[in-house]
Amino acid sequence: MLDLLQKLAVYREKYYNLMVGRYALWDRLNKDMLIFCVALNFINLFIGSWIVRTVAALLFLAPIFRLFSKNIDKREDENTNYCKKRKGVVEWFKIMYKRISEIKTHRYYKCKNCDSYIRVPYKKGEHTIDCPKCGKEFKVKIR
Numbered sequence: 001m002l003d004l005l006q007k008l009a010v011y012r013e014k015y016y017n018l019m020v021g022r023y024a025l026w027d028r029l030n031k032d033m034l035i036f037c038v039a040l041n042f043i044n045l046f047i048g049s050w051i052v053r054t055v056a057a058l059l060f061l062a063p064i065f066r067l068f069s070k071n072i073d074k075r076e077d078e079n080t081n082y083c084k085k086r087k088g089v090v091e092w093f094k095i096m097y098k099r100i101s102e103i104k105t106h107r108y109y110k111c112k113n114c115d116s117y118i119r120v121p122y123k124k125g126e127h128t129i130d131c132p133k134c135g136k137e138f139k140v141k142i143r
């Protein structure tokens with residue numbers, strides 16, 4: 001048992017020495033690429049396409065490359081840009097879910113001025129709404 005712990009300590013030190021000066025972070029981009037890799041492999045069980053298999057392989061290799069990369073600034077920039085885009089996509093799916101689940105009682109409109117979504121009670125006819133974020137007024141027609 002003690003022998004095993006000593007071996008583990010040696011491996012841990014070797015790992016730390018290997019990772020000095022490297023990115024070595026399991027950031028959002030790396031995690032998501034691995035999740036997509038697993039998902040694509042699962043989908044490919046039914047499709048069996050070499051294109052999907054290649055993309056999945058790249059999604060497996062890219063996080064490894066990023067973990068060992070010494071260009072830390074560039075890897076951080078990649079993750080920051082990815083997180084910004086991801087936030088927009090997640091937001092869009094949340095709004096779509098709300099739109100569908102509240103379709104009988106509310107409607108959602110995007111403000112043309114500030115791009116935020118506005119929830120309006122479902123009443124037929126023409127209405128003027130004020131954007132709660134930027135205060136701009138605009139007209140909507142609910143059918």
Ligand SMILES: [Zn+2]
Binds near residue numbers: 113114131
């Ligand atoms: Zn607005």
